[in-house]
Amino acid sequence: MKALGVLTLFVILSLNVQAQDLGFDALSQAEVDAITKDFSAMFMHTSVGPASSLGEVFGVELGLYAGLVKTPNIETLTTGTDAIDQLPHLGLLFGMSFPMGISGELNYLPSFDQSGTKFSLTSLGGKWTLPDDMNPLPMTFAVRAFYTKLNIEFSAPTAGGTAAFKFDNSITGLQALISQKFAIFEPYFGLGYVSGSLGLDVTGSSTVLPFTVTQSASSSPSAIQYFLGAEMEVLFFAVGLEFNHTFDSDRITLKSTFRF
Helix, strand or coil: CHHHHHHHHHHHHHHHHHHHHHCCCCCCHHHHHHHHHHHHHHHCCCCCCCCCCCCCCCEEEEEEEEEEEECHHHHHCCCHHHCCCEEEEEEEEEEEECHHHEEEEEEEEEEEEECCEEEEEEEEEEEEECCHHHCCCCCEEEEEEEEEEEEEEEEEEECCEEEEEEEEEEEEEEEEEEECCECCEEEEEEEEEEEEEEEEEEECCCCCCCCCCCCEEEECCEEEEEEEEEEEEECCEEEEEEEEEECCEEEEEEEEEEEC
């Protein structure tokens, strides 16, 4: 948990420094939609793992994941040396598998407040790995459903003065995965459908959302995603690497976990 706290502080400080450069101002509905896509791709649920279960009957996994996400839409709203083309993402990863191929997953980052930037993340996933006697494929097959809840608050300069931004973002998705194990190495590939929902509230400035007098906006984009990666497990340890493309963003994630 100490390591998680250090990593959480790193993300908060990174977000806080870059929040000062965001300067979101005179946003259109289309630009709110674009920001929703980047945030949804950044913090969307992951296990950085294959289609297989954590154990033959029961299994538990606990560790950390971290990576970088390209943010092309946010980049277009920032300029010059302050342009933000990528942001970090990380969290605590917990998983548990049960009989009949059923697994539960959790991504979590505790609520944190640093220099006026607030952040919290909770994501729940459920996966079903098709039992061998029901699977007609020559490889492991699974389906996953997930729900992610994200809250971010920060202040940034605008033409109307310093404004307080509050983002409430939720992401839901349904995925199908295939994987094939080779000794301690298991590559995988997946396709999914993802829907993001964002509520944006602004106080302290009347110039950020000129298309609404309430300075509040919402967006609900959806997209087909694809992802691929590999996991290596040795004794009680596992590491994984995953590439994910969702909306307009590419995300690389690395995990390191204990298994038992």
